[in-house]
Amino acid sequence: MSDAIKDLLAGPVKVVNIGLEGFEAELSAQDVEVVQVDWSPPAGGDPKLADLLSKLGA
Amino acid sequence: MEAIEKANALAVERILTSDPVLIDVMPARDVVPGLKDGMILHAGPPIEWDRMCGPMKGAITGIAVYEGWASDLADAEAKAAAGDFEFHPNHHFDCVGPMTGMTTVSQPMLVVENRTFGNRAYCAINEGLGKVMRFGGNDAEVLDRLRWLRDDFGPALGGAIRHNGGLELKNIIARGLTMGDEMHQRNVACSGLTLRALAPAMAETATDNAVLAKALAFIAGNDQFFLNIAMAMGKSMTDAARGIDGSSIVTSMSRNGTDFGVRVSGTGDQWFVAPVEMPEGLYFPGYSEADANPDMGDSAIVETIGLGGFAMGASPAVAGFVGAGSASDAGNFTRAMGEITAAESPEWTIPAMDYLGVPTGIDIRLVVDTGLAPTINTGIAHRKPGIGQVGAGVVKAPMECFTQALAAFADRMGVS
Numbered sequence: 001m002s003d004a005i006k007d008l009l010a011g012p013v014k015v016v017n018i019g020l021e022g023f024e025a026e027l028s029a030q031d032v033e034v035v036q037v038d039w040s041p042p043a044g045g046d047p048k049l050a051d052l053l054s055k056l057g058a
Numbered sequence: 059m060e061a062i063e064k065a066n067a068l069a070v071e072r073i074l075t076s077d078p079v080l081i082d083v084m085p086a087r088d089v090v091p092g093l094k095d096g097m098i099l100h101a102g103p104p105i106e107w108d109r110m111c112g113p114m115k116g117a118i119t120g121i122a123v124y125e126g127w128a129s130d131l132a133d134a135e136a137k138a139a140a141g142d143f144e145f146h147p148n149h150h151f152d153c154v155g156p157m158t159g160m161t162t163v164s165q166p167m168l169v170v171e172n173r174t175f176g177n178r179a180y181c182a183i184n185e186g187l188g189k190v191m192r193f194g195g196n197d198a199e200v201l202d203r204l205r206w207l208r209d210d211f212g213p214a215l216g217g218a219i220r221h222n223g224g225l226e227l228k229n230i231i232a233r234g235l236t237m238g239d240e241m242h243q244r245n246v247a248c249s250g251l252t253l254r255a256l257a258p259a260m261a262e263t264a265t266d267n268a269v270l271a272k273a274l275a276f277i278a279g280n281d282q283f284f285l286n287i288a289m290a291m292g293k294s295m296t297d298a299a300r301g302i303d304g305s306s307i308v309t310s311m312s313r314n315g316t317d318f319g320v321r322v323s324g325t326g327d328q329w330f331v332a333p334v335e336m337p338e339g340l341y342f343p344g345y346s347e348a349d350a351n352p353d354m355g356d357s358a359i360v361e362t363i364g365l366g367g368f369a370m371g372a373s374p375a376v377a378g379f380v381g382a383g384s385a386s387d388a389g390n391f392t393r394a395m396g397e398i399t400a401a402e403s404p405e406w407t408i409p410a411m412d413y414l415g416v417p418t419g420i421d422i423r424l425v426v427d428t429g430l431a432p433t434i435n436t437g438i439a440h441r442k443p444g445i446g447q448v449g450a451g452v453v454k455a456p457m458e459c460f461t462q463a464l465a466a467f468a469d470r471m472g473v474s
Binding site: 042058 | 423428
C-alpha cells in the first residue's frame with residue numbers, strides 16, 4: 001500500500017458520494033461525514049434515448 | 059446541434075419579449091375564433107366522454123344546463139353520452155381554463171393580447187373557492203354565480219379594463235414575485251394589485267352601485283382571482299413560440315383529469331400524452347388521498363412560462379401550503395427546474411434567491427437527459443363532482459410525455 005493511501009486512511013475519512021443514496025445513508029449512520037451529489041445516468045440509463053440525446057446535442 | 063440551439067433561442071426570446079396586456083372581458087361567442095353553440099371546451103389534451111373523470115363530467119353537465127342545451131343535469135348527461143355536444147381542448151381555440159376548464163359561447167372571457175406579436179388568448183373568470191364549476195360543481199348556486207359573472211361582473215370588469223386602456227401584466231407579475239406569489243397556488247398579491255389598479259375605473263364606469271359593490275367584494279374575497287389572468291397571459295406568451303422548426307421547447311403542459319399532455323414548438327400541435335399522476339400534498343380537514351381526483355387543468359401553462367412550481371423560491375408560504383417542505387426547500391424546486399430550462403427571465407426575479415430569474419423555456423432534451431420532470435403546484439379536486447377543492451399539492455409531469463416527444467422530435471430532425 002502506498003504512503004498516500006496510508007495517509008488517506010489514517011485520518012478522518014472525507015466522502016463525496018455520487019448517485020446511489022444508499023451508500024450515503026449507510027455512512028451517515030456510522031457518523032461518517034458525507035457530501036451527497038444527486039446524479040443519475042443520462043436518460044435514466046436507457047441507451048436508445050441516451051443515443052438520441054447525444055445526436056440532438058443534449 | 060446548432061440548428062436546435064438557434065431555434066430554441068428564438069422560442070425563448072419570443073416568450074421573454076412577449077408583452078401581455080389584459081385588454082377586455084368579452085363573451086366567448088364574440089371573441090374565441092371558431093367557437094360555436096354545442097361546443098364545450100375542456101382542460102387538457104383531447105378526451106371523449108367515456109374516459110372523462112367525475113369532476114369533468116359534472117362540469118360538462120352543469121355547463122350544458124347553464125347554456126340552455128339541456129333541461130337538467132340528467133338530460134345533459136344523456137345528451138353528452140349520446141354525442142350531442144362537441145368536446146375540444148381549450149388549447150385548440152387559443153383558450154385555457156383551470157381544473158375542468160369549461161369554455162362555452164356565453165361565458166365572459168378575459169382577453170389577453172400579446173402586444174409584441176399581436177396574438178390573443180382567453181380564459182374564463184375565476185369563480186372563487188369552494189363549490190365551483192372548475193372543480194365539477196354544477197348545482198343552482200354554481201350556475202347562478204356563472205350567470206352573475208356573465209350578466210353583471212364580466213361587463214363591469216371589461217368596462218373598467220377598457221377605460222384604463224388595458225392592464226399591463228408583466229409588471230404585476232414582477233411585483234407579485236417580490237410579494238410572495240408564484241401565480242399558481244398563491245395569487246394573493248397579484249389579485250390585490252389588480253384590484254388596486256382596476257377599482258377606480260370600476261367606480262368611474264359603474265352604472266349600478268349595488269353591482270359595483272358586489273363586484274369589488276368578489277375580487278377582494280378571492281385570493282385566486284388573478285390565476286385565470288395569469289393563465290391567459292401564459293397562453294398568449296407560449297403561443298408566440300409555437301411552430302418553430304427545430305425547437306425542443308415546450309409550449310403546452312395540460313391535464314384533463316385522465317391524461318397529461320405536452321406539446322413542443324418543433325413538433326407542431328401534436329400532443330404527447332400519458333396517464334396523469336396523483337398530486338402529493340396536504341388535505342383540508344376531513345379529506346384524504348382517498349378523496350382526491352388525479353391532476354387536472356390547463357393551469358400548468360404558468361409553469362410553462364417559469365411561474366408556479368418553477369418559481370417556488372419566491373413563495374415559501376406556498377411550499378408549506380402544498381406540502382413541499384420548509385421555506386428553505388422552496389428554492390431547491392426553482393434551482394432544480396433551472397436544470398431543465400433554457401433561460402432565466404431577466405424581468406421576473408426572486409429577491410430571496412439573490413434576484414435569480416425564474417427558469418424559463420422547458421427543453422424536452424434536458425428533461426429526458428436529467429430525469430427531472432417539471433414540478434407543478436396544483437389544487438386537488440374531490441373525485442366526485444360538486445364537492446370542490448379538498449387540498450393542494452405538487453405533481454410531476456409524467457416522464458413518458460417527454461420521452462414520446464423526444465422520439466417524435468428526433469424523427470422530425472432526421473435523427474434515429
